[in-house]
Amino acid sequence: MPPPSKIDTLDEETRRELEAKIVANGFGGYVSLAAWLAGKGYTIGKSAVGVYGKSLERRLAAIKTSTEAARLITAAAPDDADDRSNAIISLVQTEIFESLLALQEAEEETDPAAKIDLLGKAAKNIATLTRASVTRNKWAQEVRGKLESAREEVRKLATGAGVSEETMAAIDRRLQGVV
Numbered sequence: 001m002p003p004p005s006k007i008d009t010l011d012e013e014t015r016r017e018l019e020a021k022i023v024a025n026g027f028g029g030y031v032s033l034a035a036w037l038a039g040k041g042y043t044i045g046k047s048a049v050g051v052y053g054k055s056l057e058r059r060l061a062a063i064k065t066s067t068e069a070a071r072l073i074t075a076a077a078p079d080d081a082d083d084r085s086n087a088i089i090s091l092v093q094t095e096i097f098e099s100l101l102a103l104q105e106a107e108e109e110t111d112p113a114a115k116i117d118l119l120g121k122a123a124k125n126i127a128t129l130t131r132a133s134v135t136r137n138k139w140a141q142e143v144r145g146k147l148e149s150a151r152e153e154v155r156k157l158a159t160g161a162g163v164s165e166e167t168m169a170a171i172d173r174r175l176q177g178v179v
Contacts, residue, residue: 006044007052022053089133096122151175
């Protein structure tokens with residue numbers, strides 16, 4: 001197992017400061033950032049800072065892209081039924097499953113301790129996703145139950161008030177679009 005990155009050994013405050021400086025420098029100026037770190041007592045070369053900067057840039061670009069996509073999707077297609085959440089949970093579960101399979105296939109190259117650590121993290125993430133899925137499905141079931149009760153109550157009230165069948169059909173169609 002390779003040693004941890006020197007950037008990973010920085011204290012939290014210094015690492016956050018470094019990340020802010022990398023972004024402020026437009027993901028460049030790694031020589032001056034290495035000198036800044038040296039002034040703080042860290043011996044970290046410009047190449048290590050550059051590798052970290054490129055990784056940070058990729059992460060931020062992915063976050064920006066997914067945030068923008070989510071904003072556009074939300075604006076274009078409101079999701080009252082929360083189908084996107086279900087899709088996202090399924091996608092992440094699939095990715096974790098595929099990663100576990102790849103980890104099993106790469107058994108010869110993987111340190112057993114690292115493998116246990118990765119499996120522990122995966123299990124924690126799977127548990128979190130499962131809880132989210134169960135909670136979301138329970139919520140959706142409760143909403144559907146409340147909606148059905150409301151539909152029955154409206155139908156009783158409407159029937160007693162002489163509301164036409166055509167109006168009731170319109171109300172039903174509208175309520176069906178809620179969930």
